[in-house]
Amino acid sequence: MKTDELVELLSIQVEPVRATHLRRTLWLSLAVGIGVTVCLMLALFGVPAYAFGAADLRIQAVSFLFTLSLVAIGAQLLVTVARPAEPGRKALLLMGLVFLVLLAAGLIALTSSPRAAWHAMLFSPQWSMCLICIPLFALAPFAALIRALRRAAPTHPALTGATAGIVAAASGAAIFSCCIPGSSLPFVTVWYGGVILLCALAGAVISPWLLRW
């Protein structure tokens, strides 16, 4: 085939493209993924009785603030990494800062309580649920985001996958926290923050295969 022929073929029909097309498809996909996870949560746990009636509302608020700010920053970053260009550092630094703030809060809470209480704070009975449910709840948003990203043009697949992993796991964790809220700050740091980071790692590892175009 001659290149001129191809150019002719590609110019047969040139549809106008909205400037917001990429952002809209990515965010819509995330919304669909979150919707599926909410259904999954309702199927597994029913209407969350604990929600907002958590033993400590402050812990619940911290979990929400942490996860939702990760979703907000990450969703913004996704629009950047979905384009073929060098991604900026600002969003990454901002996300790192969110993790650091939570880590600092967790450490302060831990050191200000008696050493004897540490084990109970870190390993309250729900820790294994966090380990299982956050990745489980991340699956649908992650799949939806990957599907949308495959139609975009990410040139840094590992970074893109890690971002998708964080956004998916953070939205999964936000939904999960409605069912089984964390009981202490150190718990949220380790079992929310840690598991979200694990999901980011998983996303970074598998995405070079998923995001080829």
Added chain:
Amino acid sequence: MDVRSLETELRTLMLAGLDGDALAHRALLTGLSSHLRAYFKRRLARIGRSEADAEDLVQETLMAIHTRRHTYDRTQPLTPWVYAIARYRLIDSLRRTKASVKDVPIDEHVELFVDDDTGAIESGLDLERLLARLPAKTRRTIQLVKLDGLSTHEAAARSGSSPSAVKVTVHRGLRALSLLVKSRNTR
């Protein structure tokens, strides 16, 4: 023409194309193809690959630019966007053929436009054979619009469907075509 005025000219064409101007889109792809050809030939010559391989890459890149034009941020310059796509396609091609990816240095993106090369040759892609692998309806619609040069409305009347259905069919057909080009390479 110097690199900066080329950027201005091609970016204007890109923006018009994004607003639905088919002539501008065609001029953009034509303008880009000679620069892409020079870029790929230069890169492939270093590792002893043929000109036909360069032409394959030109065409794959043009398809990627076309099917992924929604990823261009209108507020940004065009050259880095095109360069990132071209470089990605080059690395992907080298990886498929097990050549060393280390042979692709990160250049300044303006390097893309310093040369042009209008010496087009046939690529290894056979358009007729590719079209033959599309569903019959899609193929017929593309042939009506492309080969017979009908407008969307005429093609719709001829094939007994609506103009918007014709548009969707052509759009999907071109997307399928670019997937076929990729699968041909991974085979």
